[in-house]
Amino acid sequence: SQQGEEDPQALSIQEGENATMNCSYKTSINNLQWYRQNSGRGLVHLILIRSNEREKHSGRLRVTLDTSKKSSSLLITASRAADTASYFCAPFNTGFQKLVFGTGTRLLVSP
Amino acid sequence: DAMVIQNPRYQVTQFGKPVTLSCSQTLNHNVMYWYQQKSSQAPKLLFHYYDKDFNNEADTPDNFQSRRPNTSFCFLDIRSPGLGDAAMYLCATSRDRIGQPQHFGDGTRLSIL
Numbered sequence: 664s665q666q667g668e669e670d671p672q673a674l675s676i677q678e679g680e681n682a683t684m685n686c687s688y689k690t691s692i693n694n695l696q697w698y699r700q701n702s703g704r705g706l707v708h709l710i711l712i713r714s715n716e717r718e719k720h721s722g723r724l725r726v727t728l729d730t731s732k733k734s735s736s737l738l739i740t741a742s743r744a745a746d747t748a749s750y751f752c753a754p755f756n757t758g759f760q761k762l763v764f765g766t767g768t769r770l771l772v773s774p
Numbered sequence: 775d776a777m778v779i780q781n782p783r784y785q786v787t788q789f790g791k792p793v794t795l796s797c798s799q800t801l802n803h804n805v806m807y808w809y810q811q812k813s814s815q816a817p818k819l820l821f822h823y824y825d826k827d828f829n830n831e832a833d834t835p836d837n838f839q840s841r842r843p844n845t846s847f848c849f850l851d852i853r854s855p856g857l858g859d860a861a862m863y864l865c866a867t868s869r870d871r872i873g874q875p876q877h878f879g880d881g882t883r884l885s886i887l
Contacts, residue, residue: 708877760871
């Protein structure tokens with residue numbers, strides 16, 4: 664299956680702490696994307712990492728990709744209450760021509 | 775700002791009464807997607823349009839149909855909604871189908887009475 668599986672399912676931390684979420688997948692990929700979804704809203708694209716990249720940064724976000732292990736991680740540094748949301752990974756394979764989202768990691772950041 | 779807009783945000787319909795959800799985009803993207811998302815679940819792709827070419831997912835029930843009259847608009851029609859169709863319906867766009875990021879609307883939450 665192309666679907667990514669996020670781990671943990673839920674994560675609760677204090678403001679200022681770092682949050683790490685993991686994603687595993689089973690097929691080969693061309694890229695892997697991370698999205699955030701606030702409660703009752705649509706998904707927002709956060710970052711895209713290509714299969715030939717190992718690490719990518721965007722502001723407080725750091726994404727790593729290990730294609731040999733078929734896994735990716737999303738690190739949010741110095742988390743804020745506003746980071747409270749669900750986070751989804753979506754592996755992309757050109758052959759499927761679509762994203763398949765996992766059930767996500769629900770992150771709760773307490774003030 | 776270029777964006778994806780879904781109307782209405784909340785829709786209530788009766789069991790078996792047809793309902794249409796709408797999506798518009800100002801991004802001029804070639805691809806428009808419809809997802810169904812139930813509580814605490816993954817968004818599930820129902821179908822997508824690549825320009826005028828309709829692409830249905832194999833497990834999408836026949837009860838769900840879609841129309842794309844032009845580049846900017848796409849509609850989701852549910853012919854005879856059942857209680858199991860209560861969900862958030864998300865519209866998304868992308869420039870092409872080669873792995874670019876998708877841009878989502880804020881969804882329509884559908885309730886069935």
